[in-house]
Amino acid sequence: MKRLISRLRNFATGRHGADRFREEIEQHIAMQTEESIRAGLSPEEAHRLARLKFGTVAAVREELHAEEVSPILEKLWLDLRYALRQLRRSPGFTATVLVTLALGIGANIAVYSLVDAVLLRPLQFRNENRLVQVFEERPALGLIKDTPAPANYFDWKRRSHVFSDMAAAKGDIYTITGNGRPEEVDGAPITANLLSLLGVQPLLGRSFTADEDKPGNAVVLISAGIWQQRYGSDPHIVGRTIHLNGVPYRILGVMPFGFTFPDRSALWVPLAFTTAEQLERDSHFLQVYGLLRPGVSLASATQEMSDISLQLEHEYPATNRGLSTSIVTLRAQLLGGSRLAIFVLASGVVILLLITFINVAGLMIARAANRQREVAVRVALGASRLSLLRQGLAESLVLSIGGSILGVAFAWGSMPVIRHFVPETIAAWAHPEMNWTVMLFSVLLCVTAALAFGLFGQSAAAARPQEALSQRSRSSTDARQKLRSVLVTGEIALTTIILTSTGLLSGTFWKIVHTDLGFNPDSVLTMRTELPVSAQTPYREFSARVSFYQRVLDQAERLPGVKSAGYTTFLPFTNPGGSTTVLVQGAPALPIGKVNDVGMRVVTPNYFQALEIPLVLGRTFTEADGGNKTPLVVINQKMAQQYWPNGEAIGRQFRFDDPGTPWMTVIGIVGNVRQANVETPSRAEMYFSYEQNMGIPGYFKPRDLAIRVAGDPNNYTDAVERAIWSVDPGQPVSEVQSMRHLVNTRMETYILEAKLFAFFSCAALLLSALGIYGLMSYNVTHRTQEIGIRMALGAQRQQVLSSFVTAAFRLLLFGLVLGSVGSVAATRLLGSMLYGISGIVWGVGALPILVLAVSVALAAYIPARRAAALDPMQALRSE
Numbered sequence: 001m002k003r004l005i006s007r008l009r010n011f012a013t014g015r016h017g018a019d020r021f022r023e024e025i026e027q028h029i030a031m032q033t034e035e036s037i038r039a040g041l042s043p044e045e046a047h048r049l050a051r052l053k054f055g056t057v058a059a060v061r062e063e064l065h066a067e068e069v070s071p072i073l074e075k076l077w078l079d080l081r082y083a084l085r086q087l088r089r090s091p092g093f094t095a096t097v098l099v100t101l102a103l104g105i106g107a108n109i110a111v112y113s114l115v116d117a118v119l120l121r122p123l124q125f126r127n128e129n130r131l132v133q134v135f136e137e138r139p140a141l142g143l144i145k146d147t148p149a150p151a152n153y154f155d156w157k158r159r160s161h162v163f164s165d166m167a168a169a170k171g172d173i174y175t176i177t178g179n180g181r182p183e184e185v186d187g188a189p190i191t192a193n194l195l196s197l198l199g200v201q202p203l204l205g206r207s208f209t210a211d212e213d214k215p216g217n218a219v220v221l222i223s224a225g226i227w228q229q230r231y232g233s234d235p236h237i238v239g240r241t242i243h244l245n246g247v248p249y250r251i252l253g254v255m256p257f258g259f260t261f262p263d264r265s266a267l268w269v270p271l272a273f274t275t276a277e278q279l280e281r282d283s284h285f286l287q288v289y290g291l292l293r294p295g296v297s298l299a300s301a302t303q304e305m306s307d308i309s310l311q312l313e314h315e316y317p318a319t320n321r322g323l324s325t326s327i328v329t330l331r332a333q334l335l336g337g338s339r340l341a342i343f344v345l346a347s348g349v350v351i352l353l354l355i356t357f358i359n360v361a362g363l364m365i366a367r368a369a370n371r372q373r374e375v376a377v378r379v380a381l382g383a384s385r386l387s388l389l390r391q392g393l394a395e396s397l398v399l400s401i402g403g404s405i406l407g408v409a410f411a412w413g414s415m416p417v418i419r420h421f422v423p424e425t426i427a428a429w430a431h432p433e434m435n436w437t438v439m440l441f442s443v444l445l446c447v448t449a450a451l452a453f454g455l456f457g458q459s460a461a462a463a464r465p466q467e468a469l470s471q472r473s474r475s476s477t478d479a480r481q482k483l484r485s486v487l488v489t490g491e492i493a494l495t496t497i498i499l500t501s502t503g504l505l506s507g508t509f510w511k512i513v514h515t516d517l518g519f520n521p522d523s524v525l526t527m528r529t530e531l532p533v534s535a536q537t538p539y540r541e542f543s544a545r546v547s548f549y550q551r552v553l554d555q556a557e558r559l560p561g562v563k564s565a566g567y568t569t570f571l572p573f574t575n576p577g578g579s580t581t582v583l584v585q586g587a588p589a590l591p592i593g594k595v596n597d598v599g600m601r602v603v604t605p606n607y608f609q610a611l612e613i614p615l616v617l618g619r620t621f622t623e624a625d626g627g628n629k630t631p632l633v634v635i636n637q638k639m640a641q642q643y644w645p646n647g648e649a650i651g652r653q654f655r656f657d658d659p660g661t662p663w664m665t666v667i668g669i670v671g672n673v674r675q676a677n678v679e680t681p682s683r684a685e686m687y688f689s690y691e692q693n694m695g696i697p698g699y700f701k702p703r704d705l706a707i708r709v710a711g712d713p714n715n716y717t718d719a720v721e722r723a724i725w726s727v728d729p730g731q732p733v734s735e736v737q738s739m740r741h742l743v744n745t746r747m748e749t750y751i752l753e754a755k756l757f758a759f760f761s762c763a764a765l766l767l768s769a770l771g772i773y774g775l776m777s778y779n780v781t782h783r784t785q786e787i788g789i790r791m792a793l794g795a796q797r798q799q800v801l802s803s804f805v806t807a808a809f810r811l812l813l814f815g816l817v818l819g820s821v822g823s824v825a826a827t828r829l830l831g832s833m834l835y836g837i838s839g840i841v842w843g844v845g846a847l848p849i850l851v852l853a854v855s856v857a858l859a860a861y862i863p864a865r866r867a868a869a870l871d872p873m874q875a876l877r878s879e
Contacts (some may be wrong), residue, residue: 006393045248055638062707078396086395092365094399096770097360101403103763104356105445106410107349113411113432114418114439115346119339123331124259124429126199127740130292131330134166134305136284136643140322143597148288151281152320156288159308162301163290167194168271169262170285173703174244175732182231184530184732186817188265197291205238205253210380213270221268224257236669244269245532258429262287272308280314280317289330302327315688336474342421347826348501351494358451359767364396365483397450404446408434411442413614417756455458489815492852495764496819499852500825502757509754511748517573518673518682520612524739525573525713529724529731530703532540542693545701546626548727549604549690552705555723557606561710566607567702568689569600571739573746574704576676577601577685581657586642598639599675599685602702607687608670610706612741618668626691639684640669677746701782713738718833764843775857801864808860812853 029047036046087094122128123572135145135150148156151642169190176183183312192213202221212219218241232239241248246498249269260266292301305325313320325336332339369856410432501801531539531548539545549567556565570577583596607613616637625632640649664686672682690702709716721733744751 002621015819055159066244069408069860076390080398082391083398085394087398090367093363097399098361098402098406100139100363100411100767101400101449102406104353105404105407105442105449106414107760107763108353108445108528109407109411109438109442110414111342111346111349111419111432113415113438114342114421115137116350116435116437116441117430117432118335118342123334124256125202125330126770127197127291128199128331129230130164130294131198132290132292132298132301132327133330133333134288134290135326135328137324137326138322139324145326145328147284148286149281149319149820150277150282150286150321150509151279153286153288154278155312156305156308156325159311160290160301160304162293162296162304164293165193166288166290167191167197168286168288170271170819171263171265171762172286174267175246175530175532176226176242176244177246178232178243182730182732183230184528184734185226185266186264187267187269187669188262189269189876192269195772197289199257200256200261202253203256205251206233207253208270213272215272215274217270217272218247218249219270220244221253221255222251222268223255223260226266227254234449246537259431263513281316290327298327298329301575344501345421345756348757351498352760352764352804355491355498355764355767357449358487358494358772359398360449360488361452364489390430394448396452400450403449404442407445408439408442411438413578485811489559489811489818490858491768492812492815493818493822494836495761495768495852496756496816496849497822497826498764499761499849500789500819500823502754502761504827505754505757509751512678515678517678517743518671519876520615521739521743523710523711523713524611525703525707525716525720526735526737526739526742527720527733527737528703528719529705529733531701533701546691548731549702550726552724553606554603555726556705556707556720559716559719559723561716562604563588563708563710564609565705566610567604568607568704568706569702570675571704571706571742572611572673572675573677573742574735576680579683584658584687585653585655587643587662595642597684599683601685602688602690603634610708611673612708614671616669616671620668620670621687621689623691625689631692632660632667633664634668634670634687635666635670636670636685638672638682638683639686640666642684649841662705702734713740765852768852769859770854773863775831797869801861804864805857807859808856808864809853812856816849 025783033043033046034051036049037043041047041049086432089722091550123131123822125131133157136148137144137146147170153166153168157163160166172187172189176185190208192208194211195207201207203224203791204227205221207221222237222242227233227237229242236241237251240251242251243249244267255268292298302325305327309320309323309325319618333772372737398873415432415434422430422432529552531537531545533540533545539548553565553567556562569575577599579597579599582598584596603621605623605625608615608620617640618634620634621632635649640647643649643654645654649666649669652666654666655661655663667805670687674680674682675685704722707713707716707720717736721736724731724733735784791797
């Protein structure tokens with residue numbers, strides 16, 4: 001241990017063995033000589049005896065060397081210093097390699113942080129591997145992954161044997177009043193067993209009991225965010241009262257930080273089914289979750305649930321005919337389509353990393369060729385191949401460490417962009433960050449790069465130094481040229497895959513941007529004013545709600561710059577909207593199990609003008625329609641074409657598929673609106689007036705306000721909020737944003753994917769062009785004498801130029817063939833992410849290839865032109 005400490009101390013202080021050796025020799029001889037003189041010997045004799053007693057110089061030097069730093073560490077230090085000196089002499093090469101590595105490694109680190117946060121880390125649920133979500137499906141109506149009805153849920157729970165437990169929830173919106181500014185938040189009524197099924201316990205307090213999961217119990221669990229923001233993290237919060245929709249609730253507990261399940265819930269209340277609701281099969285609104293028994297597979301659970309669905313279809317044909325079930329893991333459901341998007345993104349950066357490594361490997365080979373004679377001289381003078389390998393690895397290590405440090409900085413700066421790819425369902429707790437796993441991944445990339453580049457650099461060690469010194473190493477030069485040609489071909493193939501993928505995603509983005517949404521999102525301000533309808537609020541009465549809408553719209557439309565304003569149940573892109581079944585007057589009876597399913601929304605008269613939804617035929621609502629005893633309805637073109645294909649929809653009637661409901665008269669037809677998202681086509685849909693209280697199931701009160709203005713919508717926010725609060729000072733206002741921002745947010749994933757792949761394409765294109773340029777330059781340099789001989793024998797400059805460009809295009813052709821095979825596989829992988837580009841796939845795929853061909857031509861032309869401009873006499877004299 002003392003010897004090790006001595007070695008490290010000597011290495012740290014930089015004391016050299018020669019210095020210490022000289023000091024100790026002088027000290028020991030002087031001490032021994034002095035003792036002998038005191039004993040009576042002459043100075044000469046005393047000095048002679050001291051030297052004899054001290055020992056030979058060689059022996060002392062050997063003992064001293066044993067205390068020096070380990071030879072391996074010393075050699076490593078010397079190799080690193082030598083590598084730094086060599087790299088400083090080639091600043092262009094060093095900068096190119098560092099920037100290239102920073103680009104490839106940084107992009108991979110950033111995307112790996114996303115993969116780690118979303119795909120690798122466990123969910124915040126203890127039982128995540130056994131958690132599933134159960135859906136109803138009615139393929140005949142196009143209903144996939146639909147919300148189940150309560151009665152079906154209870155039947156599933158009683159009859160299934162594959163689940164340890166099943167629980168349910170639904171979404172709702174609550175207005176919090178008291179103890180601060182009124183606030184509107186998302187909440188979730190849940191069954192008492194949901195939290196235990198998930199394996200989640202409150203941070204403070206307790207969860208619901210079975211007795212509390214019954215009607216009449218006003219108890220609530222709040223999120224950690226509400227606890228912090230409204231109650232200042234009060235440790236005695238349990239037992240206090242919070243007012244939700246005007247009703248006092250007793251706080252039972254606080255949920256853990258980041259827990260917002262399901263969806264974006266900020267508070268939870270008991271679902272508390274009534275006896276009538278437990279028997280309801282026509283109303284579908286639940287989210288059902290199951291905990292598989294240990295050892296039960298997803299396939300086994302799916303089979304049993306299918307059998308139960310068949311039983312229910314036989315027992316309840318009126319409601320369950322054609323109704324089936326599907327089961328997905330909870331992780332898959334939470335990630336949705338993001339899993340594929342992240343996988344595609346990860347594939348893109350891996351390809352970019354391969355291109356990066358190939359390019360750097362080509363640079364290392366070129367550097368090895370330029371240093372061939374230097375290395376040959378060192379080998380001829382006795383340098384071992386082990387020392388050359390060690391020095392090559394040291395140089396690669398320095399480059400890899402430098403590139404990795406820059407890559408980490410690049411990844412850290414790209415975190416805000418990467419976080420946009422986190423699915424909204426887990427965004428509260430899944431945060432891409434530079435944690436220890438990401439840093440370990442960075443170290444792994446760094447070590448891999450160092451070893452790979454070090455091995456490529458060893459081609460500089462000449463196998464026959466006499467050939468290199470005598471300029472007869474043509475075979476080794478040809479081998480390096482072939483290796484670089486192979487690398488460049490692979491680089492072009494990988495670039496082709498990225499360019500083709502980028503073209504397809506860009507085509508998708510272009511198509512989405514130019515898709516007719518059915519409304520104009522520009523110059524529209526939107527916000528939400530959810531009205532509570534509990535017995536303790538003034539808005540429990542229908543007339544009070546109508547009065548609120550009228551007064552708010554009157555105040556808003558009086559504001560300078562406001563053109564029109566309207567309310568609707570759900571704005572486009574916020575909620576697909578509810579649907580119900582209808583019976584068309586005069587239409588033949590439908591077969592058993594087949595229904596007319598139509599979407600529905602409630603609107604105020606100027607809603608269509610606010611969003612510029614075109615009126616196709618007839619008219620829209622007016623304030624005078626409120627007193628009409630016959631319910632009036634406006635339908636979209638899809639519904640008119642589906643039920644009245646002869647164009648006679650105006651004046652026709654239909655009603656809800658419930659006994660005793662009144663017939664409704666069609667007064668107008670408006671354009672189709674894409675309500676769910678850009679990709680989902682419009683469905684048959686009807687609009688009702690907010691003043692018509694039909695008193696039938698399925699009526700939704702308006703909540704979303706749209707205001708068309710002149711200029712920037714954001715400039716009107718304060719004025720509109722003041723108008724709302726002049727009507728009701730306690731009314732919460734939320735989701736304030738422009739309609740354009742709302743639409744762009746829903747398309748954000750497409751936008752980011754297109755931008756990131758465009759970035760990957762530019763980087764890959766640049767690296768490929770550099771690879772071709774480097775290879776052609778390398779060929780020109782090492783074929784200078786050959787070019788001179790050919791030109792001396794009569795070859796024309798155009799022939800020399802053509803030969804180099806032809807060689808480059810030969811590599812391009814081979815790379816395109818290989819890349820085309822990979823592009824086919826990439827297209828299949830991207831299939832579900834592509835939208836509306838089937839008709840222009842050829843053009844989308846051909847354009848990137850054309851860009852790549854032009855880039856290769858330019859990269860090859862510059863060195864080829866230099867070769868054609870060589871003076872034959874100078875070329876013949878060159879080495």
